[in-house]
Amino acid sequence: MHSPSLQSVSHRLQSLPPHLAWLMAAITLAVLPHFLRVPLWIPVMFCLLIAWRLYVPLQAQEKSLRFVLVKSAFAVTMLCGIFITYGTLTGRDAGVALLILLSAMKLIELRGERDYYIALFIALLLILTQFLYSQTIFTAAYMGVAVVVTVGTLIGFNDRNRHLSTPRRLRLAGGLLLQALPWRCCCSCFSRAPPDRCGACPGMPAAASPASTTK
């Protein structure tokens, strides 16, 4: 039946440690826009890995041979699949596919604090790479939400006694990003980046650069 499996998913999600739940949310948000574009096997593999993380208690079997074998099987499948689909392991599309699957595999291998941070940084790179395909305002707004969730996850990692509730955490993340805006505008003014769609930041228009004004 449909509802028992949904219930079991939400039950598993609630039983996760909060750091892991936030991390999975951040990665999922970052990855979803890519799913509209990549070949089908990549989302399928991603979901398989997430399901593995959700349903199988990993602490006990981290060192077992079976775990290592399954992990290696996934890794090999991933590399072969990307190579077959894109013909290369580098470049924009192949790199994005690699990042998507790496993020899911990192979730399996969360051993210490370091791994949490690396997984989050992969999520940030995934957010960035979405911009290489689409620069609409809608994408920008969605990515803004994804960045807020990512920063909120970082806050959660450092809130060791877990005394911040979710709304407070998100407010803090949003506040941090708002405070970062003035600096960002400074960076934009002083860089040679191409201007936005609306003609303003992130960079000075190319016409103002000295190279073009000299005759």
Place this chain on the structure above:
Amino acid sequence: MSAGFVLEHALAGNPASEHLTRRRIYIFPSRQGLLFAAVILVMLIGAINYSNSMAYLLAFTLGSVFLVCMLHTYRNLRGLVLSIKPAPPVFAGAEARFPVLLDNRGGADRVSITVHPAAKRRGLLRWEAADAHYLDVPGAALLQENLSIPTHRRGLLRAGRLRITSTWPLGLFRAWSYIDSDAEAVVYPRPAGNATVPYYLEDAPEYQAGSKDGTDDFTGFRPYRPGDSIRNIDWKVLAREQGVLIKRFSGSGRHRLLLHWDQTAPLADTERRLSQLCLWVVEAEKQGLHYGLDIPGTRLPIDHGEAHKHLCLRALATYAQS
């Protein structure tokens, strides 16, 4: 006092409390902060390569978040006032718990601060210790926490230099500051030893029953023996020519002993002798005896009670230590 000790004393700030001011807070990116900076650099390179303005936007925004995080992490420590009080005495091997008072009455909430002894040198780019204990200090509040420092030897343990660290909010920077504290804990020697408690000094004149305490109860008579104190002779009975009788009191005259350094002579090692004496003091107090202590440098008269026990143990702990 050795010169090193005097120098350390001279360099220590106000021993009672330390105010974390702008000058004394250090800040540096943590390992994940440097990784974050590297990721931003990669993003910037990607943005330049593809000439993508949204990518520039993201890279600049995250770079600004990096800078803003530095201010937040610094602010998490700034203005906190810490005081460290002397710890209650413990036996060697146990942990001395120093009460640390965190005074945050002037500031906002502080989250995830650790206070630990600065003795161990760790690298600048280390990961946080898995067993670190994190404190949250709410705004406009006073918080008292216990700082546990393990003890190994007897003597006076100084809290010494403590480090306060925080990586709140994003873990990209680590801010830290130092406090030099004079707070001390007396560490008693570990009670150990096989020798039995020495025999009671029952009949020595100055330790006889009832000779000094006015609160002992009269419990009867016994015949006079040569050597008994003549102050206890019941003169009325003698006047009735019924013999010389000594009054007996139910004071603890039978339970008075003097613990002497020479009684541990079979043990050659000073530390073992101190441990043996310490065991005797603890046992004597537990059994309700009256005891005194006589070691080179200290002589404590016979008494009983918790305060007396601590005096004896402190004398043992600080034996032959400048």
